[in-house]
Amino acid sequence: MLEVRDLTVAFGRRRSRFVAVDNVSLAVAADETVGLVGESGSGKTTVARAVVGLVRPDAGAVTLDGVRLGPVGRRPAVQQRAVQMVFQDPRSSLNPLMTVATIVNEAxxxxxxxxxxxxxxxxxxxxxxxxxxxxxxxxxxxxELSGGQCQRVSIARALAVKPRLLVCDEAVSALDVSVQAQILRLLVDLRERHHLAMLFISHDLGVVHQIADRIAVMRRGVLVEQGPATAVLGSPQHEYTRSLLDAALELNTDMAER
Ligand SMILES: Nc1ncnc2c1ncn2[C@@H]1O[C@H](COP(=O)(O)OP(=O)(O)OP(=O)(O)O)[C@@H](O)[C@H]1O
Ligand SMILES: [Mg+2]
Known part of the structure; x- marks a missing residue:
């Protein structure tokens, strides 16, 4: 359904030119959740922004059902509706003075x-x-709402326009661990009830493990590995994926020991 093909995004010019996303290709099928992982600065958000049309690719393309997606301002309404994004910080992505009813009505x-x-x-x-x-x-x-409630409102706002693909960029990262688990469960549940496809971005492999059917791993703008979640987590092919897994395991052990 969604295809990101040979996507390259660079910032700056000439000598300060920095390639944040380098020739990345990935696909998300209908009903599928693809987890995009990688350390901070690896280019995950830039991929997400290209998918929703907030950043213009320097090369490559993003297509939905084979139709090229342009910048958000030039997307036909039906394409804009189809791809909705949930951001990391629910507080800054919602107008604090608007009521929940107004937020949804705006959508x-x-x-x-x-x-x-x-x-x-x-x-x-x-x-x-x-x-x-x-x-x-x-x-x-x-x-007037808690962080978890705000994130539920963000999700409601996205769902209000009946999207086909939800792009979640660190959508649970800013939340307390217990709230994180609730929102993850909600996303898993909604995905099934609404037949949503998801591009689920997180630096946390433990979180991605709970939701993704397939996992793509980015490092310094490059996609180093992708495959079924069980394969990527069970027998990672790339050294970088192994180091991410080790780091996640160590963190879990530390937490358990505390
Ligand atoms: N608008 C911009 N102008 C210049 N550089 C940018 C811009 N947006 C991102 N970058 C740079 O591109 C690189 C990738 O950033 P990006 O936000 O996509 O990474 P990320 O994987 O989402 O990181 P994080 O896990 O911290 O959210 C970083 O080095 C960042 O500094
Ligand atoms: Mg990011």
């Missing part, structure tokens, strides 16, 4: 073709229920 206003035909309040409550929020949250402002 429907931006994409009228996704707006409910019937009663909006009923549709809003159903959407909130879908992401595990009580209907009473509708009248609350984003700055």
């Amino acid at each position: 429907w206003r931006t994409h009228p073709s996704s707006a409910p035909a019937g009663d909006r309040t009923t549709a809003l409550h159903r959407l909130l229920d879908d992401v595990g929020l009580d209907a009473s949250v509708a009248g609350q402002r984003a700055d």
Whole structure:
């Protein structure tokens, strides 16, 4: 469904030119979750931004069902709707002064073709229920909500326009471990109920392990390995993947010992 082909993104010019993403190719099938992992600065967010059209590729292309996706401003509404992003920090990605109802209504206003035909309040409550929020949250402002609740609202806003692909960039990284687990479960659940494809980005292999069908590993802008999650985690082919796995294991052992 989604195809990233030979994607290259560079920042700066001439001598300060820096290739953040170097010839990366990956695909996400319908109903599939692909985990994109790699250390900080490896280019994961840049790939995500290229997929949603927030950064222009220097080379290569992003296609949805074989149709090339342009920059976000030039994407036909149907393509814009189809690919939605959930960001790391729910607080800065939501307007703190808007109520939850307004946030969702804005999404429907931006994409009228996704707006409910019937009663909006009923549709809003159903959407909130879908992401595990009580209907009473509708009248609350984003700055009155917890981090976990904010992330549920971000997910609701994305779901409101009925996307086919959700790009989650470190969507659980800023949350407490217990909340992290809840949001992960929610995403797994939503993915199945709504037949969503996902590009799930995280620096945390333990988190990716819980959700991804396939895993792609990036290092310094280059995709060094990709394959079924069981294969990549069970018998990593690339030394860098092994070092990521070792680091994740050490962290877990440290935590268990504490
Ligand atoms: N707008 C920009 N201008 C210049 N350099 C940038 C820009 N965006 C990203 N970079 C650089 O590109 C590289 C890749 O950044 P990116 O944010 O994609 O990495 P990441 O894998 O998402 O890292 P993290 O795990 O910290 O989120 C980094 O070296 C970063 O400094
Ligand atoms: Mg990032």
